[in-house]
Amino acid sequence: MRGWKRFTDWLLPRELTRRARAFAWASLATEIAIVGTGGSVRLTASGLGCPAWPLCTPDSLVPVPELGFHALVEFSNRMMSGVVALVALFTFLFLARQLRARRELFWLSFALGVLVLVQAGIGGITVLSSLESYIVGLHFVISAAMVVLAATLVWFVHLPAGRAAPLPRWVRGLAWTTATAAALTVLVGILTTGSGPHAGDLDVARNGLPTELMEHLHAWPAYVLFGLTLLLVLLAWRNGFVATRNLALWLVGAEFLQIAVGLYQSRNGLPALAVGVHMVLACLLLAIMTAVVLSTTRPRADTRTKP
Known part of the structure:
Protein backbone atom coordinates (compact mmCIF):
# COMPACT_ATOMS: atom_id res chain seq x y z
CA MET A 1 0.00 0.00 0.00
CA ARG A 163 -1.29 37.96 -8.90
CA ALA A 164 0.72 41.05 -9.86
CA ALA A 165 -1.11 44.12 -11.14
CA PRO A 166 -1.48 44.20 -14.95
CA LEU A 167 0.33 46.82 -16.99
CA PRO A 168 -1.54 50.03 -17.98
CA ARG A 169 -4.59 49.68 -20.19
CA TRP A 170 -2.97 51.30 -23.21
CA VAL A 171 -0.14 48.75 -23.39
CA ARG A 172 -2.55 45.87 -22.87
CA GLY A 173 -4.70 47.25 -25.67
CA LEU A 174 -1.71 47.52 -27.98
CA ALA A 175 -0.65 43.96 -27.14
CA TRP A 176 -4.14 42.62 -27.88
CA THR A 177 -4.33 44.61 -31.12
CA THR A 178 -1.01 43.11 -32.17
CA ALA A 179 -2.29 39.63 -31.26
CA THR A 180 -5.40 40.22 -33.39
CA ALA A 181 -3.19 41.12 -36.35
CA ALA A 182 -1.17 37.92 -35.74
CA ALA A 183 -4.33 35.78 -35.66
CA LEU A 184 -5.66 37.39 -38.83
CA THR A 185 -2.32 36.87 -40.58
CA VAL A 186 -2.32 33.17 -39.72
CA LEU A 187 -5.95 32.67 -40.73
CA VAL A 188 -5.46 34.32 -44.13
CA GLY A 189 -2.25 32.32 -44.50
CA ILE A 190 -4.20 29.09 -44.00
CA LEU A 191 -6.61 30.09 -46.77
CA THR A 192 -3.67 31.06 -48.98
CA THR A 193 -2.03 27.67 -48.50
CA GLY A 194 -5.37 26.03 -49.26
CA SER A 195 -5.43 27.77 -52.65
CA GLY A 196 -1.87 26.78 -53.57
CA PRO A 197 -0.35 23.65 -55.05
CA HIS A 198 0.17 21.67 -51.82
CA ALA A 199 -3.12 19.82 -51.36
CA GLY A 200 -1.72 16.73 -49.64
CA ASP A 201 -2.49 14.57 -52.67
CA LEU A 202 -2.07 15.17 -56.40
CA ASP A 203 -5.76 14.51 -57.14
CA VAL A 204 -7.29 16.71 -54.44
CA ALA A 205 -9.06 19.92 -55.46
CA ARG A 206 -7.97 23.25 -53.94
CA ASN A 207 -10.31 25.72 -52.27
CA GLY A 208 -10.77 27.71 -55.49
CA LEU A 209 -9.44 31.03 -54.19
CA PRO A 210 -6.98 32.95 -56.45
CA THR A 211 -3.55 32.20 -55.01
CA GLU A 212 -1.84 35.38 -56.23
CA LEU A 213 -4.53 37.60 -54.69
CA MET A 214 -4.49 35.56 -51.46
CA GLU A 215 -0.73 36.06 -51.17
CA HIS A 216 -1.25 39.83 -51.20
CA LEU A 217 -4.13 39.61 -48.71
CA HIS A 218 -1.90 37.50 -46.47
CA ALA A 219 0.96 40.01 -46.68
CA TRP A 220 -1.06 43.07 -45.66
CA PRO A 221 -1.92 42.01 -42.07
CA ALA A 222 1.60 40.58 -41.77
CA TYR A 223 3.12 44.01 -42.40
CA VAL A 224 0.62 45.60 -40.00
CA LEU A 225 1.66 43.02 -37.41
CA PHE A 226 5.32 43.87 -37.93
CA GLY A 227 4.66 47.60 -37.53
CA LEU A 228 2.56 47.13 -34.39
CA THR A 229 5.25 44.94 -32.86
CA LEU A 230 7.93 47.56 -33.50
CA LEU A 231 5.67 50.16 -31.86
CA LEU A 232 5.16 47.85 -28.89
CA VAL A 233 8.93 47.40 -28.50
CA LEU A 234 9.50 51.15 -28.60
CA LEU A 235 6.79 52.04 -26.09
CA ALA A 236 7.65 49.18 -23.72
CA TRP A 237 11.30 50.27 -23.84
CA ARG A 238 10.46 53.90 -23.08
CA ASN A 239 8.18 52.98 -20.18
CA GLY A 240 10.44 50.37 -18.59
CA PHE A 241 8.26 47.30 -19.20
CA VAL A 242 11.21 44.94 -19.36
CA ALA A 243 9.49 41.57 -19.91
CA THR A 244 7.16 42.93 -22.58
CA ARG A 245 10.04 44.67 -24.33
CA ASN A 246 12.23 41.55 -24.36
CA LEU A 247 9.44 39.26 -25.54
CA ALA A 248 8.39 41.75 -28.20
CA LEU A 249 11.98 41.78 -29.48
CA TRP A 250 11.80 37.99 -29.84
CA LEU A 251 8.52 38.51 -31.68
CA VAL A 252 10.19 40.97 -34.07
CA GLY A 253 12.81 38.32 -34.83
CA ALA A 254 10.19 35.66 -35.53
CA GLU A 255 8.22 38.03 -37.74
CA PHE A 256 11.32 39.05 -39.68
CA LEU A 257 12.05 35.38 -40.39
CA GLN A 258 8.43 34.80 -41.41
CA ILE A 259 8.45 37.74 -43.79
CA ALA A 260 11.74 36.58 -45.32
CA VAL A 261 10.51 33.00 -45.80
CA GLY A 262 7.16 34.26 -47.12
CA LEU A 263 8.80 36.46 -49.73
CA TYR A 264 11.16 33.66 -50.73
CA GLN A 265 8.41 31.09 -51.21
CA SER A 266 6.09 33.43 -53.12
CA ARG A 267 8.87 34.37 -55.54
CA ASN A 268 10.11 30.81 -56.06
CA GLY A 269 6.93 28.91 -56.83
CA LEU A 270 6.06 27.86 -53.24
CA PRO A 271 8.77 25.21 -52.68
CA ALA A 272 7.59 22.59 -50.20
CA LEU A 273 10.40 23.01 -47.68
CA ALA A 274 9.90 26.77 -47.47
CA VAL A 275 6.14 26.32 -46.98
CA GLY A 276 6.82 23.82 -44.18
CA VAL A 277 9.21 26.20 -42.44
CA HIS A 278 6.62 28.96 -42.80
CA MET A 279 4.00 26.78 -41.08
CA VAL A 280 6.22 25.92 -38.12
CA LEU A 281 7.39 29.52 -37.73
CA ALA A 282 3.74 30.62 -37.65
CA CYS A 283 3.16 28.47 -34.58
CA LEU A 284 6.36 29.68 -32.94
CA LEU A 285 5.25 33.24 -33.62
CA LEU A 286 1.87 32.57 -31.99
CA ALA A 287 3.56 31.14 -28.91
CA ILE A 288 5.74 34.23 -28.50
CA MET A 289 2.76 36.49 -29.20
CA THR A 290 0.88 34.73 -26.40
CA ALA A 291 3.74 35.42 -24.01
CA VAL A 292 3.78 39.09 -25.03
CA VAL A 293 0.08 39.47 -24.22
CA LEU A 294 0.44 37.62 -20.92
CA SER A 295 3.37 39.83 -19.93
CA THR A 296 0.92 42.74 -19.95
CA THR A 297 -2.16 41.03 -18.47
CA ARG A 298 -0.62 38.54 -16.04
CA PRO A 299 2.90 39.87 -15.43
CA ARG A 300 5.41 38.71 -12.89
CA ALA A 301 6.17 41.16 -10.12
CA ASP A 302 9.51 42.07 -11.70
CA THR A 303 8.31 43.03 -15.19
CA ARG A 304 8.83 46.77 -14.73
CA THR A 305 11.84 48.93 -14.03
CA LYS A 306 11.78 52.36 -12.54
CA PRO A 307 11.61 55.13 -15.17
Missing part, protein backbone atom coordinates in the same frame (compact mmCIF):
# COMPACT_ATOMS: atom_id res chain seq x y z
CA ARG A 2 2.83 2.37 0.82
CA GLY A 3 4.36 1.79 -2.61
CA TRP A 4 1.01 2.50 -4.26
CA LYS A 5 0.65 5.73 -2.31
CA ARG A 6 4.13 6.82 -3.37
CA PHE A 7 3.23 6.11 -6.99
CA THR A 8 -0.05 8.05 -6.83
CA ASP A 9 1.68 10.95 -5.07
CA TRP A 10 4.25 10.96 -7.89
CA LEU A 11 1.62 10.77 -10.63
CA LEU A 12 -0.85 13.13 -8.94
CA PRO A 13 1.31 15.49 -6.87
CA ARG A 14 -0.34 17.92 -4.49
CA GLU A 15 2.24 20.63 -5.23
CA LEU A 16 3.34 22.24 -8.47
CA THR A 17 6.43 20.19 -9.31
CA ARG A 18 9.43 20.55 -11.58
CA ARG A 19 8.21 17.66 -13.74
CA ALA A 20 4.87 19.44 -14.24
CA ARG A 21 6.76 22.47 -15.52
CA ALA A 22 8.88 20.23 -17.76
CA PHE A 23 5.78 18.59 -19.23
CA ALA A 24 4.15 21.97 -19.83
CA TRP A 25 7.17 22.84 -21.97
CA ALA A 26 6.96 19.40 -23.61
CA SER A 27 3.32 20.12 -24.48
CA LEU A 28 4.32 23.32 -26.23
CA ALA A 29 7.21 21.62 -28.05
CA THR A 30 5.10 18.69 -29.26
CA GLU A 31 2.24 20.95 -30.36
CA ILE A 32 4.67 22.86 -32.58
CA ALA A 33 6.45 19.69 -33.73
CA ILE A 34 3.25 18.02 -34.90
CA VAL A 35 2.57 21.00 -37.15
CA GLY A 36 5.91 20.19 -38.77
CA THR A 37 5.09 16.49 -39.21
CA GLY A 38 1.57 17.32 -40.39
CA GLY A 39 3.04 19.78 -42.85
CA SER A 40 5.38 17.10 -44.18
CA VAL A 41 2.34 14.90 -44.89
CA ARG A 42 0.70 17.65 -46.89
CA LEU A 43 3.83 18.88 -48.65
CA THR A 44 4.94 15.41 -49.81
CA ALA A 45 1.44 14.63 -51.17
CA SER A 46 1.10 11.89 -48.52
CA GLY A 47 -2.26 12.95 -47.12
CA LEU A 48 -3.94 9.77 -48.38
CA GLY A 49 -0.89 7.57 -47.85
CA CYS A 50 -2.99 5.67 -45.32
CA PRO A 51 -6.37 5.55 -47.08
CA ALA A 52 -8.37 4.47 -44.00
CA TRP A 53 -8.86 5.72 -40.44
CA PRO A 54 -8.17 4.90 -37.61
CA LEU A 55 -6.43 1.96 -39.29
CA CYS A 56 -3.93 2.65 -42.06
CA THR A 57 -5.82 0.28 -44.37
CA PRO A 58 -9.14 -1.48 -43.75
CA ASP A 59 -7.15 -4.56 -42.66
CA SER A 60 -3.98 -3.16 -41.09
CA LEU A 61 -3.16 -0.67 -38.35
CA VAL A 62 0.31 -0.03 -39.77
CA PRO A 63 1.39 0.66 -43.37
CA VAL A 64 1.80 -2.33 -45.65
CA PRO A 65 4.78 -2.43 -48.06
CA GLU A 66 2.54 -1.96 -51.09
CA LEU A 67 1.60 1.56 -49.96
CA GLY A 68 5.20 2.76 -50.11
CA PHE A 69 6.78 6.02 -48.93
CA HIS A 70 3.62 8.13 -48.62
CA ALA A 71 2.06 5.71 -46.14
CA LEU A 72 5.16 5.89 -43.94
CA VAL A 73 5.02 9.69 -43.91
CA GLU A 74 1.32 9.78 -43.08
CA PHE A 75 1.59 7.05 -40.44
CA SER A 76 4.54 8.82 -38.81
CA ASN A 77 2.31 11.84 -38.26
CA ARG A 78 -0.31 9.60 -36.68
CA MET A 79 2.36 8.25 -34.32
CA MET A 80 3.35 11.81 -33.46
CA SER A 81 -0.28 12.37 -32.50
CA GLY A 82 0.16 9.57 -29.99
CA VAL A 83 3.19 11.31 -28.51
CA VAL A 84 1.21 14.56 -28.21
CA ALA A 85 -1.62 12.67 -26.50
CA LEU A 86 0.71 11.01 -23.97
CA VAL A 87 2.40 14.30 -23.13
CA ALA A 88 -1.00 15.98 -22.71
CA LEU A 89 -2.19 13.14 -20.46
CA PHE A 90 0.81 13.29 -18.14
CA THR A 91 0.69 17.09 -18.08
CA PHE A 92 -2.91 16.92 -16.92
CA LEU A 93 -2.20 14.23 -14.30
CA PHE A 94 0.70 16.23 -12.86
CA LEU A 95 -1.63 19.24 -12.51
CA ALA A 96 -4.92 17.50 -11.68
CA ARG A 97 -4.71 18.31 -7.96
CA GLN A 98 -4.25 22.02 -8.67
CA LEU A 99 -7.98 22.62 -9.21
CA ARG A 100 -8.40 24.52 -5.94
CA ALA A 101 -4.97 26.10 -5.51
CA ARG A 102 -4.25 27.00 -9.17
CA ARG A 103 -7.41 26.31 -11.12
CA GLU A 104 -6.03 27.92 -14.31
CA LEU A 105 -3.37 25.18 -14.47
CA PHE A 106 -5.99 22.46 -14.14
CA TRP A 107 -8.29 23.88 -16.81
CA LEU A 108 -5.52 24.71 -19.29
CA SER A 109 -4.12 21.19 -19.10
CA PHE A 110 -7.63 19.73 -19.27
CA ALA A 111 -8.46 21.81 -22.36
CA LEU A 112 -5.29 20.63 -24.10
CA GLY A 113 -6.25 17.02 -23.44
CA VAL A 114 -9.76 17.55 -24.82
CA LEU A 115 -8.42 19.26 -27.94
CA VAL A 116 -6.07 16.33 -28.58
CA LEU A 117 -9.17 14.15 -28.89
CA VAL A 118 -10.89 16.77 -31.06
CA GLN A 119 -7.85 16.89 -33.34
CA ALA A 120 -7.84 13.10 -33.66
CA GLY A 121 -11.45 13.24 -34.79
CA ILE A 122 -10.80 16.05 -37.26
CA GLY A 123 -7.79 14.13 -38.57
CA GLY A 124 -10.04 11.15 -39.24
CA ILE A 125 -12.62 13.35 -40.98
CA THR A 126 -9.79 14.86 -43.06
CA VAL A 127 -8.83 11.43 -44.39
CA LEU A 128 -12.42 10.24 -44.85
CA SER A 129 -13.30 13.45 -46.73
CA SER A 130 -10.31 12.90 -49.06
CA LEU A 131 -8.49 16.00 -47.75
CA GLU A 132 -11.28 18.54 -48.19
CA SER A 133 -9.42 21.86 -48.14
CA TYR A 134 -11.43 23.66 -45.47
CA ILE A 135 -11.30 20.67 -43.10
CA VAL A 136 -7.52 20.58 -43.53
CA GLY A 137 -7.52 24.30 -42.74
CA LEU A 138 -9.63 23.70 -39.61
CA HIS A 139 -7.10 21.07 -38.56
CA PHE A 140 -4.39 23.75 -38.64
CA VAL A 141 -6.59 26.29 -36.82
CA ILE A 142 -7.09 23.84 -33.93
CA SER A 143 -3.34 23.17 -33.87
CA ALA A 144 -2.68 26.91 -33.65
CA ALA A 145 -5.17 27.22 -30.78
CA MET A 146 -3.43 24.38 -28.96
CA VAL A 147 -0.08 26.12 -29.36
CA VAL A 148 -1.58 29.23 -27.77
CA LEU A 149 -3.03 27.19 -24.89
CA ALA A 150 0.26 25.37 -24.34
CA ALA A 151 2.19 28.65 -24.36
CA THR A 152 -0.29 30.03 -21.81
CA LEU A 153 0.22 26.95 -19.64
CA VAL A 154 4.00 27.40 -19.77
CA TRP A 155 3.57 31.01 -18.66
CA PHE A 156 1.30 30.10 -15.76
CA VAL A 157 3.41 27.22 -14.40
CA HIS A 158 6.25 29.71 -13.96
CA LEU A 159 3.98 32.40 -12.49
CA PRO A 160 3.74 32.77 -8.70
CA ALA A 161 0.33 32.05 -7.22
CA GLY A 162 -0.06 35.68 -6.13
Whole structure:
Protein backbone atom coordinates (compact mmCIF):
# COMPACT_ATOMS: atom_id res chain seq x y z
CA MET A 1 0.00 0.00 0.00
CA ARG A 2 2.83 2.37 0.82
CA GLY A 3 4.36 1.79 -2.61
CA TRP A 4 1.01 2.50 -4.26
CA LYS A 5 0.65 5.73 -2.31
CA ARG A 6 4.13 6.82 -3.37
CA PHE A 7 3.23 6.11 -6.99
CA THR A 8 -0.05 8.05 -6.83
CA ASP A 9 1.68 10.95 -5.07
CA TRP A 10 4.25 10.96 -7.89
CA LEU A 11 1.62 10.77 -10.63
CA LEU A 12 -0.85 13.13 -8.94
CA PRO A 13 1.31 15.49 -6.87
CA ARG A 14 -0.34 17.92 -4.49
CA GLU A 15 2.24 20.63 -5.23
CA LEU A 16 3.34 22.24 -8.47
CA THR A 17 6.43 20.19 -9.31
CA ARG A 18 9.43 20.55 -11.58
CA ARG A 19 8.21 17.66 -13.74
CA ALA A 20 4.87 19.44 -14.24
CA ARG A 21 6.76 22.47 -15.52
CA ALA A 22 8.88 20.23 -17.76
CA PHE A 23 5.78 18.59 -19.23
CA ALA A 24 4.15 21.97 -19.83
CA TRP A 25 7.17 22.84 -21.97
CA ALA A 26 6.96 19.40 -23.61
CA SER A 27 3.32 20.12 -24.48
CA LEU A 28 4.32 23.32 -26.23
CA ALA A 29 7.21 21.62 -28.05
CA THR A 30 5.10 18.69 -29.26
CA GLU A 31 2.24 20.95 -30.36
CA ILE A 32 4.67 22.86 -32.58
CA ALA A 33 6.45 19.69 -33.73
CA ILE A 34 3.25 18.02 -34.90
CA VAL A 35 2.57 21.00 -37.15
CA GLY A 36 5.91 20.19 -38.77
CA THR A 37 5.09 16.49 -39.21
CA GLY A 38 1.57 17.32 -40.39
CA GLY A 39 3.04 19.78 -42.85
CA SER A 40 5.38 17.10 -44.18
CA VAL A 41 2.34 14.90 -44.89
CA ARG A 42 0.70 17.65 -46.89
CA LEU A 43 3.83 18.88 -48.65
CA THR A 44 4.94 15.41 -49.81
CA ALA A 45 1.44 14.63 -51.17
CA SER A 46 1.10 11.89 -48.52
CA GLY A 47 -2.26 12.95 -47.12
CA LEU A 48 -3.94 9.77 -48.38
CA GLY A 49 -0.89 7.57 -47.85
CA CYS A 50 -2.99 5.67 -45.32
CA PRO A 51 -6.37 5.55 -47.08
CA ALA A 52 -8.37 4.47 -44.00
CA TRP A 53 -8.86 5.72 -40.44
CA PRO A 54 -8.17 4.90 -37.61
CA LEU A 55 -6.43 1.96 -39.29
CA CYS A 56 -3.93 2.65 -42.06
CA THR A 57 -5.82 0.28 -44.37
CA PRO A 58 -9.14 -1.48 -43.75
CA ASP A 59 -7.15 -4.56 -42.66
CA SER A 60 -3.98 -3.16 -41.09
CA LEU A 61 -3.16 -0.67 -38.35
CA VAL A 62 0.31 -0.03 -39.77
CA PRO A 63 1.39 0.66 -43.37
CA VAL A 64 1.80 -2.33 -45.65
CA PRO A 65 4.78 -2.43 -48.06
CA GLU A 66 2.54 -1.96 -51.09
CA LEU A 67 1.60 1.56 -49.96
CA GLY A 68 5.20 2.76 -50.11
CA PHE A 69 6.78 6.02 -48.93
CA HIS A 70 3.62 8.13 -48.62
CA ALA A 71 2.06 5.71 -46.14
CA LEU A 72 5.16 5.89 -43.94
CA VAL A 73 5.02 9.69 -43.91
CA GLU A 74 1.32 9.78 -43.08
CA PHE A 75 1.59 7.05 -40.44
CA SER A 76 4.54 8.82 -38.81
CA ASN A 77 2.31 11.84 -38.26
CA ARG A 78 -0.31 9.60 -36.68
CA MET A 79 2.36 8.25 -34.32
CA MET A 80 3.35 11.81 -33.46
CA SER A 81 -0.28 12.37 -32.50
CA GLY A 82 0.16 9.57 -29.99
CA VAL A 83 3.19 11.31 -28.51
CA VAL A 84 1.21 14.56 -28.21
CA ALA A 85 -1.62 12.67 -26.50
CA LEU A 86 0.71 11.01 -23.97
CA VAL A 87 2.40 14.30 -23.13
CA ALA A 88 -1.00 15.98 -22.71
CA LEU A 89 -2.19 13.14 -20.46
CA PHE A 90 0.81 13.29 -18.14
CA THR A 91 0.69 17.09 -18.08
CA PHE A 92 -2.91 16.92 -16.92
CA LEU A 93 -2.20 14.23 -14.30
CA PHE A 94 0.70 16.23 -12.86
CA LEU A 95 -1.63 19.24 -12.51
CA ALA A 96 -4.92 17.50 -11.68
CA ARG A 97 -4.71 18.31 -7.96
CA GLN A 98 -4.25 22.02 -8.67
CA LEU A 99 -7.98 22.62 -9.21
CA ARG A 100 -8.40 24.52 -5.94
CA ALA A 101 -4.97 26.10 -5.51
CA ARG A 102 -4.25 27.00 -9.17
CA ARG A 103 -7.41 26.31 -11.12
CA GLU A 104 -6.03 27.92 -14.31
CA LEU A 105 -3.37 25.18 -14.47
CA PHE A 106 -5.99 22.46 -14.14
CA TRP A 107 -8.29 23.88 -16.81
CA LEU A 108 -5.52 24.71 -19.29
CA SER A 109 -4.12 21.19 -19.10
CA PHE A 110 -7.63 19.73 -19.27
CA ALA A 111 -8.46 21.81 -22.36
CA LEU A 112 -5.29 20.63 -24.10
CA GLY A 113 -6.25 17.02 -23.44
CA VAL A 114 -9.76 17.55 -24.82
CA LEU A 115 -8.42 19.26 -27.94
CA VAL A 116 -6.07 16.33 -28.58
CA LEU A 117 -9.17 14.15 -28.89
CA VAL A 118 -10.89 16.77 -31.06
CA GLN A 119 -7.85 16.89 -33.34
CA ALA A 120 -7.84 13.10 -33.66
CA GLY A 121 -11.45 13.24 -34.79
CA ILE A 122 -10.80 16.05 -37.26
CA GLY A 123 -7.79 14.13 -38.57
CA GLY A 124 -10.04 11.15 -39.24
CA ILE A 125 -12.62 13.35 -40.98
CA THR A 126 -9.79 14.86 -43.06
CA VAL A 127 -8.83 11.43 -44.39
CA LEU A 128 -12.42 10.24 -44.85
CA SER A 129 -13.30 13.45 -46.73
CA SER A 130 -10.31 12.90 -49.06
CA LEU A 131 -8.49 16.00 -47.75
CA GLU A 132 -11.28 18.54 -48.19
CA SER A 133 -9.42 21.86 -48.14
CA TYR A 134 -11.43 23.66 -45.47
CA ILE A 135 -11.30 20.67 -43.10
CA VAL A 136 -7.52 20.58 -43.53
CA GLY A 137 -7.52 24.30 -42.74
CA LEU A 138 -9.63 23.70 -39.61
CA HIS A 139 -7.10 21.07 -38.56
CA PHE A 140 -4.39 23.75 -38.64
CA VAL A 141 -6.59 26.29 -36.82
CA ILE A 142 -7.09 23.84 -33.93
CA SER A 143 -3.34 23.17 -33.87
CA ALA A 144 -2.68 26.91 -33.65
CA ALA A 145 -5.17 27.22 -30.78
CA MET A 146 -3.43 24.38 -28.96
CA VAL A 147 -0.08 26.12 -29.36
CA VAL A 148 -1.58 29.23 -27.77
CA LEU A 149 -3.03 27.19 -24.89
CA ALA A 150 0.26 25.37 -24.34
CA ALA A 151 2.19 28.65 -24.36
CA THR A 152 -0.29 30.03 -21.81
CA LEU A 153 0.22 26.95 -19.64
CA VAL A 154 4.00 27.40 -19.77
CA TRP A 155 3.57 31.01 -18.66
CA PHE A 156 1.30 30.10 -15.76
CA VAL A 157 3.41 27.22 -14.40
CA HIS A 158 6.25 29.71 -13.96
CA LEU A 159 3.98 32.40 -12.49
CA PRO A 160 3.74 32.77 -8.70
CA ALA A 161 0.33 32.05 -7.22
CA GLY A 162 -0.06 35.68 -6.13
CA ARG A 163 -1.29 37.96 -8.90
CA ALA A 164 0.72 41.05 -9.86
CA ALA A 165 -1.11 44.12 -11.14
CA PRO A 166 -1.48 44.20 -14.95
CA LEU A 167 0.33 46.82 -16.99
CA PRO A 168 -1.54 50.03 -17.98
CA ARG A 169 -4.59 49.68 -20.19
CA TRP A 170 -2.97 51.30 -23.21
CA VAL A 171 -0.14 48.75 -23.39
CA ARG A 172 -2.55 45.87 -22.87
CA GLY A 173 -4.70 47.25 -25.67
CA LEU A 174 -1.71 47.52 -27.98
CA ALA A 175 -0.65 43.96 -27.14
CA TRP A 176 -4.14 42.62 -27.88
CA THR A 177 -4.33 44.61 -31.12
CA THR A 178 -1.01 43.11 -32.17
CA ALA A 179 -2.29 39.63 -31.26
CA THR A 180 -5.40 40.22 -33.39
CA ALA A 181 -3.19 41.12 -36.35
CA ALA A 182 -1.17 37.92 -35.74
CA ALA A 183 -4.33 35.78 -35.66
CA LEU A 184 -5.66 37.39 -38.83
CA THR A 185 -2.32 36.87 -40.58
CA VAL A 186 -2.32 33.17 -39.72
CA LEU A 187 -5.95 32.67 -40.73
CA VAL A 188 -5.46 34.32 -44.13
CA GLY A 189 -2.25 32.32 -44.50
CA ILE A 190 -4.20 29.09 -44.00
CA LEU A 191 -6.61 30.09 -46.77
CA THR A 192 -3.67 31.06 -48.98
CA THR A 193 -2.03 27.67 -48.50
CA GLY A 194 -5.37 26.03 -49.26
CA SER A 195 -5.43 27.77 -52.65
CA GLY A 196 -1.87 26.78 -53.57
CA PRO A 197 -0.35 23.65 -55.05
CA HIS A 198 0.17 21.67 -51.82
CA ALA A 199 -3.12 19.82 -51.36
CA GLY A 200 -1.72 16.73 -49.64
CA ASP A 201 -2.49 14.57 -52.67
CA LEU A 202 -2.07 15.17 -56.40
CA ASP A 203 -5.76 14.51 -57.14
CA VAL A 204 -7.29 16.71 -54.44
CA ALA A 205 -9.06 19.92 -55.46
CA ARG A 206 -7.97 23.25 -53.94
CA ASN A 207 -10.31 25.72 -52.27
CA GLY A 208 -10.77 27.71 -55.49
CA LEU A 209 -9.44 31.03 -54.19
CA PRO A 210 -6.98 32.95 -56.45
CA THR A 211 -3.55 32.20 -55.01
CA GLU A 212 -1.84 35.38 -56.23
CA LEU A 213 -4.53 37.60 -54.69
CA MET A 214 -4.49 35.56 -51.46
CA GLU A 215 -0.73 36.06 -51.17
CA HIS A 216 -1.25 39.83 -51.20
CA LEU A 217 -4.13 39.61 -48.71
CA HIS A 218 -1.90 37.50 -46.47
CA ALA A 219 0.96 40.01 -46.68
CA TRP A 220 -1.06 43.07 -45.66
CA PRO A 221 -1.92 42.01 -42.07
CA ALA A 222 1.60 40.58 -41.77
CA TYR A 223 3.12 44.01 -42.40
CA VAL A 224 0.62 45.60 -40.00
CA LEU A 225 1.66 43.02 -37.41
CA PHE A 226 5.32 43.87 -37.93
CA GLY A 227 4.66 47.60 -37.53
CA LEU A 228 2.56 47.13 -34.39
CA THR A 229 5.25 44.94 -32.86
CA LEU A 230 7.93 47.56 -33.50
CA LEU A 231 5.67 50.16 -31.86
CA LEU A 232 5.16 47.85 -28.89
CA VAL A 233 8.93 47.40 -28.50
CA LEU A 234 9.50 51.15 -28.60
CA LEU A 235 6.79 52.04 -26.09
CA ALA A 236 7.65 49.18 -23.72
CA TRP A 237 11.30 50.27 -23.84
CA ARG A 238 10.46 53.90 -23.08
CA ASN A 239 8.18 52.98 -20.18
CA GLY A 240 10.44 50.37 -18.59
CA PHE A 241 8.26 47.30 -19.20
CA VAL A 242 11.21 44.94 -19.36
CA ALA A 243 9.49 41.57 -19.91
CA THR A 244 7.16 42.93 -22.58
CA ARG A 245 10.04 44.67 -24.33
CA ASN A 246 12.23 41.55 -24.36
CA LEU A 247 9.44 39.26 -25.54
CA ALA A 248 8.39 41.75 -28.20
CA LEU A 249 11.98 41.78 -29.48
CA TRP A 250 11.80 37.99 -29.84
CA LEU A 251 8.52 38.51 -31.68
CA VAL A 252 10.19 40.97 -34.07
CA GLY A 253 12.81 38.32 -34.83
CA ALA A 254 10.19 35.66 -35.53
CA GLU A 255 8.22 38.03 -37.74
CA PHE A 256 11.32 39.05 -39.68
CA LEU A 257 12.05 35.38 -40.39
CA GLN A 258 8.43 34.80 -41.41
CA ILE A 259 8.45 37.74 -43.79
CA ALA A 260 11.74 36.58 -45.32
CA VAL A 261 10.51 33.00 -45.80
CA GLY A 262 7.16 34.26 -47.12
CA LEU A 263 8.80 36.46 -49.73
CA TYR A 264 11.16 33.66 -50.73
CA GLN A 265 8.41 31.09 -51.21
CA SER A 266 6.09 33.43 -53.12
CA ARG A 267 8.87 34.37 -55.54
CA ASN A 268 10.11 30.81 -56.06
CA GLY A 269 6.93 28.91 -56.83
CA LEU A 270 6.06 27.86 -53.24
CA PRO A 271 8.77 25.21 -52.68
CA ALA A 272 7.59 22.59 -50.20
CA LEU A 273 10.40 23.01 -47.68
CA ALA A 274 9.90 26.77 -47.47
CA VAL A 275 6.14 26.32 -46.98
CA GLY A 276 6.82 23.82 -44.18
CA VAL A 277 9.21 26.20 -42.44
CA HIS A 278 6.62 28.96 -42.80
CA MET A 279 4.00 26.78 -41.08
CA VAL A 280 6.22 25.92 -38.12
CA LEU A 281 7.39 29.52 -37.73
CA ALA A 282 3.74 30.62 -37.65
CA CYS A 283 3.16 28.47 -34.58
CA LEU A 284 6.36 29.68 -32.94
CA LEU A 285 5.25 33.24 -33.62
CA LEU A 286 1.87 32.57 -31.99
CA ALA A 287 3.56 31.14 -28.91
CA ILE A 288 5.74 34.23 -28.50
CA MET A 289 2.76 36.49 -29.20
CA THR A 290 0.88 34.73 -26.40
CA ALA A 291 3.74 35.42 -24.01
CA VAL A 292 3.78 39.09 -25.03
CA VAL A 293 0.08 39.47 -24.22
CA LEU A 294 0.44 37.62 -20.92
CA SER A 295 3.37 39.83 -19.93
CA THR A 296 0.92 42.74 -19.95
CA THR A 297 -2.16 41.03 -18.47
CA ARG A 298 -0.62 38.54 -16.04
CA PRO A 299 2.90 39.87 -15.43
CA ARG A 300 5.41 38.71 -12.89
CA ALA A 301 6.17 41.16 -10.12
CA ASP A 302 9.51 42.07 -11.70
CA THR A 303 8.31 43.03 -15.19
CA ARG A 304 8.83 46.77 -14.73
CA THR A 305 11.84 48.93 -14.03
CA LYS A 306 11.78 52.36 -12.54
CA PRO A 307 11.61 55.13 -15.17
